Amino acid sequence: MPPLIDPRRGDVEDDASSTKVWSLASLAGWVLVEISLPKLLLSWLLLVGLPCLLLGVAPLAATAWMSTVSRTALEAFSGVAPFVALAAALIVAGVGGRPAFRLAERSFWSLNALAVQPSFVLCREAMRHFVGRRLSLWFRRDGARVGQVTAVAAAVLMSCLAGAAAWLAWPHSRWIGSWGDLASPLTLLGASFANSVVLFGAYVAGGSLAWGAADAAMGQPRTLESHDPEAGGKVWRVAHLSDLHAVGERFGFRIESGRAGPQGNARLAATFEALARADAAEPLDLVLVTGDMTDAGRSSEWAEFLEALETLDPALRARMLFLPGNHDVNVVDRANPARLDLPFSPGKRLRELRALGLLADLQAERVVVAGPKATFDATLAEWLEPHAQALATFVRTGRGKRGRDVSTLWDEAFPMVRLPDTPDGLGVILLNSNADTHFSFTNALGMLPAEQERRTTAVIRAHPEASWLVALHHHLVEYPRPTRSLSERIGTALINGSWFLRQLKPAARRVVVMHGHRHVDWTGRCGDLRIISAPSPVMGRPHFWIQRFGAADGRLTLLKPQRVDLADAPRAATAPVATAGEFEA
Template sequence: MRPIVDPRQGDVEDDASSTKRRTLISLAGSLLAEISLPKLIAAWAILIVLPALLLGAGPLLASIWISSVSSKAAEIYTGLLAPILLAILIAIGWFGGKPLWRLIEANFWSLNALAVQPAYALSREALRQLAERFLPADVDQRSRDFARAASAAVAGLLICGVSVWIIALAWPNTRWTGSLADLSSPSNLVHIALHNSVVIVAAYLAVAGLVWGLADTVMPQPRDLPRYPPTPSTGRIWRVAHLSDIHVVGERFGFRIEGGRSGPRGNERLKQTLAKLDAEHKERPLDIILITGDITDAGRSPEWAEFIDALSPYPHLAALTVILPGNHDLNVVDRANPARLDLPTSPKRRLREIRALSTMASVQGKRVHVVDDATGKLGATLEEFLEAHAEKIAEFSDRGTVRLSWDLAGLWPEAFPMVLPPEKEDGIGVILLDSTAETHFSFTNALGLVTEEQTRAIEKVVAQFPNARWILALHHHMVEYPKAAKAMSERIGTALVNGTWFVRRMQRLSGKAIVMHGHRHIDWIGMCGGLVIVSAPSPVMDVTNDRDTYFYIHRLGIGTDGHLALLEPKRIDLPADNDSPVAAPMPN
């Protein structure tokens, strides 16, 4: 008996968060209708209102303290004040310096992600879209690069101009010095503090817009890789299977958040991928299987369990596999409701981090190392690193309390980067980065960030192995691809908010390292600033079961110039399942 509605094919509920089957306007409408207002108000208070008040009130309170309090206190404690303050600063630096720096850095880039990056990226890509319509189809690469660079410069100037206009509007209501009398009128103090905050943030936006535009203008523009070098006649060739965005679901007939019924159901396409890898490995051994994030669709325990279960029949492949986290593994608060948010005090994100770390330890725990912060050299294996916290991890996973979450706050940032060292001093290693920017809101889960701490660690590890070559692996893309687009929605990606900065830092590794990432589900191989960049297509996203997908096995070798060279890859096609009924048609 055939059911009227086949439950294996899903229904409209499976499309609740799908960007492939619903427009952004529709998703935004659902978000506004379903969002928890008490949580939203609390989150705004913690993340926006309180910092804004503190920022704006800072100059007033500082002037009050300097003019009225410090002189009197100094008279009483003339001999004690300086050593007491010094002891306090030493204590803060000793016990809380690194967590405090991480908090400052995360909040600094969060401000950019909230205010600068969206406005700048939208302006830049709109200008590029307009410019490309007027460029002849056969225009040379130099002219195309000039148009892209000019668009970045103009976008920076626009952000600066709008910010200066906002400063002019808010300035009459600001005041930067105060007296003790101001403390008697909290409402007036709040009014002044908010206007001060607007001016401070707008001033930062004016400077940041110019800096971002200038940085993008003078940086070499990304280009498609012009050609693959010839295969060296001598020397080692490494075969690296690059997968990304496999989005494992926890149900046999489950659909993915972004694709809904416009994507494959269940995990059969992943199993097909592993079977292809097994056949390739038997024909000619692979050296590395790299999965650059979004291993799961929402970071849930059943999804990680399904991933381990799919890999378990292939222990010889598991022994070559290294994985890193993506935004879907950490930042999806609720896979069925994009309006769902957690407060910054919630332990739920820490729980998703623990799930990811535990799975990474089971896959690669004996082979990858964390970086010792004191020496900058490779330290314990991931397995040894986590074993030191095993009891607290187990208790937190069982109870999930806020206190236990705080106790494990340093575990995630200290685990990255993870390093798969080269087998020989002139071999190839893999540096696995965490590029997920912390968020507590499913609808804004996709932005990326590589911290200064991880970047310094990369440089120290590379210096430790002067003759080795490296794969730098992360989830997010560093630059927007130089591809013409039909619509604006195709242009705006969710790249690293500090991508330009990160490219500049990594340029010094040109010739020694190749960058591999995922996130966009797009097949692209190119260069930027001398760095070769490889984007992995997703073997499971954006198509229904009746469509083919593919992935690549890349070949890396040492070129005649001594540089690490990306040779022509082998494309592995995953044929459609023509026996599977096609999902419901796309809505008009």
Template sequence: MRPLIDPRFGDIEDDASSTKKRSLASIAGSMLIEISLLKLAIAWLLLLILPGLFLGLFPIAAAAWFQTLSDRVFEPLDGVVPLLILLLVLAVGWYGGRAFLRLAEHSFWALTSIVVQPGYGACREGLRHLAERLLPAGASQMTRVRWRAGAAAIAGILVSLLALLLLYAVWPSTHVFGALQEVGSIEQLARVALANSVAVICVYLAAGALTWAFADTTMSQPRDLESFDTAPADARRWRIVHLSDIHIVGEPYGFRIESGRAGPRGNDRLRSLFVRLEEIDRAARLDHILITGDITDAGRMAEWTEFFTIMEAHPTLADRVLIIPGNHDLNIVDRANPARMDLPTSPNPRLRQLRMLSGMEWVQGTRVRVVDHEGRTLGASLATALEAWRPAIERFADAARPRFSRRLSTLWSEIFPMILPPDGASGLGLVLFNSNADTHFSFTNALGLVSAEQVRAFEHVAKNYPQARWLVLLHHHAIEYPHATKALSERIGTALINGNWFLRRLKPFAGRAVLMHGHRHIDWIGQCEGLLIVSAPSPVMEATDDMPTAFYIHTIAATGDGSLKLLRPERIELAGVPRPDEP
């Protein structure tokens, strides 16, 4: 007899965070009800209020400092003090330059993601979404390109004007250039500081929106790949399995956060995928099996255990698997509570990073190498680089003490990018980026960012292989695709924050590099800035157990002119398996 509620098929609670079963408005409503007001207050204090106060106080303090400096510069003895301060700042910058640059870059992009992207990005994608719905079905790619560029320009102008209007409204309450003595009380100082911070952010938003619009408008827009390359019979070829977003769950009948009951249960489909890969590999050897992020559904230990178990069942394939982190592996997500929030002081984000690091070391630790940032060349293998950190990692995983976390933040920042070097001067190398922005809220967990430090490290290594070809792996898509979507929510907040900058930095590799990513769960092959871009569908998402899913095997070829050709891929379909006891 079947139970009244069959636990194998889940219930409404499994759909709590599912964007396939619930609208974003519905999830947002649940979030407002479930959210911890105390956590929210602390998060606002640490992430917005205090930084805003410091930002607002900076103009006042700077004006006072310059006034004092100008008064003292004519007094020889007193002038020694600012000189010593200047020398101290220079010394700290010299010896701790990378850490300060990393902090400055993180702060810059954090401000961009909080201030510029929500306003400008939403406006731009909203206009593009509207334009692509109004365009006729047979519109040419060139027409779509013009509309995309025009939407970016209009969005930048609109957002900049709104920011300037807000600046005009708040300006009478600011106190930027006056003396500190003119502020009468602590309460007035706080009000002035907040007004100053709003003014500074408005200026940044106005300038940032125009800058971003100019960058988006002037860069080449993404286009569908209209035809695949061919290569001579004697050209060297590599067969690449491109997987992404496998979202392993830790329960036999567990549902995935984004899909809920609209997606498959458990990990049976992934197991059947690796059985299929064994068959394909026996017929024609596979060179690399790439999983571009979202290995797990929520970064939990039980999910990583399932991943290790699957890899152990296929040792002949495991030595060709390469993985990179996705937002579900690192950032806060919760199947039952879309209002989940981690405070900046929480150990949970660091624990998820260490689980990911452990998985990468176990799978590819002896094959990939880290970059020696000081020497600007390839360093030790990942396994060797992590050996000295093992005691600190074990201590933090066991006790999660804050003093351990501070040290490990340096490790996480410096371990990327990982490089699988080319097997020869003109061989194929792989660069593995971490494209995840740090977030503390489940509703914003999908933001992406590739740091300048990672890109510079790759550029330094690539100079040692001037004739090599490269596969560039990251989780997030660098730019939104030129396709109409069903919902505006699919277009906002998921691409790289600095995607146009990232593509421009990779432009020198056009013709000898292919960029491969996941995150969007759709298959798309196109080009932008001369770079070939390949997006992987998820073989376990967007379908229930009885529906088919698919993945691709790509063949790339090196030709005598030094270029890298992308040949027509092979689509491998995984059939659905309906259960006879389905209700």
């Protein structure tokens, strides 16, 4: 008689947060029931309410200060004391004005990243999903036209809604303040929030039209039908791995697939075995791992991943480069999508610094940190050395003074750059595209900070003859194909991917973008910019690709790749539904 229960095959608890077993609506319902409402309220106040208040009160504080200064200036000729008061006011403005402006600016862009850009993307992708489902023949025949039309339609809709919100809030706004307003804090609070709505409404009303026009005018994503011909000369062989999702338990299942995918790390071991065989047959120039090395960024998962890496030859490991994925830093609780981290809790910072420390161990001598002026003065090891003790202390304790010492390390560490060996060689730029989220349900969001983009373009300009692989975890655009559900089109792509794509456009001939995240194969282009998506070799059909690149006439050529299948890869324990890779690949 077979056992009544086989714990090695898991049970329904292993499907708790699976997007492949439960629908998005089911998970959302669970979140509404399970989420901590006091935590949600406090997080909303800190992430949305406070920036809105600061932004709305800025014009009131500025006009109140100007009124005081002007009145003092008028009285300055009646004695020495007012003149001294005016000088003191100017000194205070010089010292405190710049931090105040930066605070208002940060509040504006924080709200933009948290609500405005995601809303526009949601509207645009919902329209594309509807068109793809209802008019699938037209979508397949003319996906570029669909992209242009839906970008403009989403922009017009967003502009109208934002304009209406600003118009409704205008009667409650107030733009001239005085210090006497502090005596009525509730009135000041209402006026400040109304000011924020008006400012953002006006910004979105005009900005969304500009975004839609830019999205429609740019090269729409198209599947690449053929590769460049072989032309002789140097050919770089780059194995592209992504979404390895190491789990920390021998019989553990992954967050997304649950029991619909394979358990344990047998496929990870098979992936590295296949990688070693491919390198032995013909040496690889580089192995690029574009994120999600672990399933939830836990120490046990990193330990399993590092143990698997130890099976590779040291010479091959020395050619590997890594960057973080959302599962490495953004998953608050792998078993509970309703789990919420408060913005000031150490959990998010701990996962980031844990990942940073391990990335330093893996590639510290092979990459440099691109500073604001792209000077490339320090390797990652040299850059981290002054902060090593602070980082170790925070990872060990998660609190105290050392937390402040390392608060900006994560953001300042990217991009990491592998410089080309020769002026016309191949370099690699490693980006962190993970959005700053504190909620398991939104862990997949991607957002590229403007500072990383500025440093990336500075790196490319500093090496005008070199070719570049720009590597990140999230995809810049959604692929030109109908999707099974709306959840596959929203919440996963880079929120500002269209903007980043436009920034890369001037150097598109010398650049190829490589990413993971979606677990599926796709090679395409947007205008002249080529984009390569890597499958997950541990979920779906187990395989990966060795991409081949050449250089001709100042252009990075994309040659026919080599597919590597995993021999005797373990199958799924059970398969209640198809994985994303099996559905789309």
